[in-house]
Amino acid sequence: MSGTDAESTVLPNQTHTMAADICGQTLDLDEDDDLEVFSKQATHRSALELEADDEGDLKDIFVTVDNPESHITAIETFITYRVLTKTTRSEFDNSEYEVRRRYQDFFWLKGKLEEAHPTLIVPPLPEKFVVKGMVERFSGDFIETRRKALHRFLNHVADHAILSFSEDFKVFLTAQVWELASYKKQGPGLLSRMGETVRAVANSVRGVKNRPEEFTAMQLYVEAFSNKIISLDKVTQRIVKEQKEYLGELKEYAPVYTLWSGSEDTLVGPLKGVADCIERCWKETEEQDNHLTDTLVPTLHEYVLCSESLKAVLRRRDNIQAEFEAKNEALATKKVDQDALKEEIDKLEDRVEWANNALKGDWSRWQKCMRGDIKSAFVSTAQKNVDYYEKCLAVWETFLLSQRSEGSEDADNSS
Structure with missing residues (x-):
């Protein structure tokens, strides 16, 4: 991307201002690729x-x-x-x-x-x-x-x-x-596909010289979005992995207290109570982990993949414009059939306009969907976390109350 940016004629200050406006809307959170061809x-x-x-x-x-x-x-x-x-x-x-x-x-x-x-x-x-x-x-x-x-x-x-x-x-x-x-x-036949691929590669190597600043700003936005969503995805994957390990250990924890209660007559109640609390919290933890795996992880990872799709779309848009610019340069050399080339340039100009309009319209739609999806995943995760901690807190508070009640009864009996 840096190569095409360097060739762009957009003024640096203009690019920085517009990029800042778009990137400011990004989330404020610190296998083989085929060559793209188009019809x-x-x-x-x-x-x-x-x-x-x-x-x-x-x-x-x-x-x-x-x-x-x-x-x-x-x-x-x-x-x-x-x-x-x-x-x-x-x-x-x-x-x-x-x-x-x-x-x-x-x-x-x-x-x-x-x-x-x-x-x-x-x-x-x-x-x-x-x-x-x-x-x-x-x-x-x-x-x-x-x-x-x-x-x-x-x-x-x-x-x-x-x-x-x-x-x-x-x-x-x-x-x-x-x-x-x-x-x-x-x-399309093999030769036709190969021809399109060759042109795509040639346009990619040539680069675009006069990219509209709004598309340069899109590229900067996509880079920032990609970096942030990849970081979130990696951290979330690590959290899920560690939580699964914690869940496995927690599952083995409760039986230890149950076994211990068999050899401590005076602690049977408290030990079995702790075992029950751990088992109930284990089930809540498993449910919370499943929620992360089924809701947050797929959403974040999908948008990691989507960021790569966005980069490919922007490259294809540049390829279309680069082909148009190359034909204009060929016309300026006056070494070709100008009438035929002018007709081809007119078609390419229309194609560039269609490509730009399609991307601008779809960009707005994509941003709306992305923000809705990610917001929904975050809100759902936040609510699940609140529910999880409230339920676990209630479990342990109930245990404490039972122990305090038993303590008061023992004191009354002894007096």
């Missing part, structure tokens, strides 16, 4: 259309990912997931669909959405092989974690005002396995 026929809707659809907030497509199944063949082992769709959209022939999809099908869909809409923010997929904290690829925990992430991915797409109307998305939701395989073969 010449990419279509975009304006930011106004996108905002209008968001304001409508009429959900007409519901997707569920569940029921994972393991498949073993002579050459591979893989997991498929059931994808259930219910919709009232007229472009669908039926109102309900049930298909099975494996991870590579989700990966294909994400690639097609990015190819058709290079400057829209396509939601991230979980990592291809290993999710943080998981070791065994086919363990129950890994499969369930991936299932939830795939469910979120499809629902983010279904909620998107533009991506949800993609023909590729419709095929993914409705086509049987053999139909989907046939549809995949209808994509």
Whole structure:
């Protein structure tokens, strides 16, 4: 990113001011990547259309990912997931669909959405092989974690005002396995894809010279957001790991007091009371840990992956502009067919405008969703922590009251 920033003609003071404005809105908290290619026929809707659809907030497509199944063949082992769709959209022939999809099908869909809409923010997929904290690829925990992430991915797409109307998305939701395989073969040929990749690489190396300052500010925002969300994710993962270890030790702690009570006649009541308190607090701790694992961890990690998607979107936007700038430079040399080149430049200029408008509209939508998701996760976690400590406090206070009552009765009896 530093290379493209250095080539930008935006004045430093202007960039710093705008970046500060955008970055000030960021959270105040201290496997192989494929080359991106984009389609010449990419279509975009304006930011106004996108905002209008968001304001409508009429959900007409519901997707569920569940029921994972393991498949073993002579050459591979893989997991498929059931994808259930219910919709009232007229472009669908039926109102309900049930298909099975494996991870590579989700990966294909994400690639097609990015190819058709290079400057829209396509939601991230979980990592291809290993999710943080998981070791065994086919363990129950890994499969369930991936299932939830795939469910979120499809629902983010279904909620998107533009991506949800993609023909590729419709095929993914409705086509049987053999139909989907046939549809995949209808994509651009190898030579065409290689040509697009070469142009993308060339534009990336060339860099963009006159990037609008708002997109430079976006890049600075994404860098700051990425650093902070990665730090939060790492710390949260570590807390969860340590809490699981604490939970395991706590589970072994209560039986010790119970065993001890068998050899201390005068301390039977207090020892069994402590054992009961520890066991009850252990159950509350397990519930709190599950909440962190199911709510906060997935939200933070999803936005770690999303920050990488944002960087890719901004690179694709720069590639489109860089191609436009390169054609303008070629026209200035007067060594080519100017009429044909002017026509191509006009198309590229429109494409740059469409790309910019699409990204600006989707950027606002993404920020709104991100802040809502993270705020919800933080508030839910805070409430769970309050509930946890209140319940554990009540457990120990009840124990203290019982001991004080017994102490008073013993004193009365002795007197």
